[in-house]
Amino acid sequence: MGTWPADYQEQLSGTNCILCAEGRPEESGARIRFYASATADGYLHSHGVQRGYCVVIWRGRHVVEPTDLSDAEAAAFWLDMIRVSRAMQEVYRPLKMNYQLLGNRVAHLHWILAPRFLDDVAPGDPLPGSGYHAFPEDEVRRDVAALGEALVQMHE
Numbered sequence: 001m002g003t004w005p006a007d008y009q010e011q012l013s014g015t016n017c018i019l020c021a022e023g024r025p026e027e028s029g030a031r032i033r034f035y036a037s038a039t040a041d042g043y044l045h046s047h048g049v050q051r052g053y054c055v056v057i058w059r060g061r062h063v064v065e066p067t068d069l070s071d072a073e074a075a076a077f078w079l080d081m082i083r084v085s086r087a088m089q090e091v092y093r094p095l096k097m098n099y100q101l102l103g104n105r106v107a108h109l110h111w112i113l114a115p116r117f118l119d120d121v122a123p124g125d126p127l128p129g130s131g132y133h134a135f136p137e138d139e140v141r142r143d144v145a146a147l148g149e150a151l152v153q154m155h156e
Helices: 008-013 071-092 137-155
Strands: 031-036 040-045 054-058 096-100 110-116
Touching (some): 031 137, 040 071, 040 137
Antiparallel strands (some): 040 054
């Protein structure tokens, strides 16, 4: 049985939030940014159980729950997530999109978006939270460029 991260209480309070501390980098660990707005950043992961695993991170003040947002902030964040999802659907052409708003490992508001495919690693079930592997860097960077281009096309 798992346990909460040792510093989870500090994460909740914002005193030890890794997402607040990192600022708004172009790349962070296994993530590459392809979307940025006034309120959110969208990052494609270079590691996962299957291609296309993405996170949309709230970039205002430290917030853990969507209910901590004002109505205007919540609407803006929701639209960010929808924009990123539309780009992902354009690039990956998935059978289905999954949207997860958990925060059980990192206590900062973020959506996980994952395209699901006919030849999926877990058809009909949530994607596994472990067993990640690295994707070829050139493939990931092509996907980042394609996602960015899809977002530009949507705004023209």
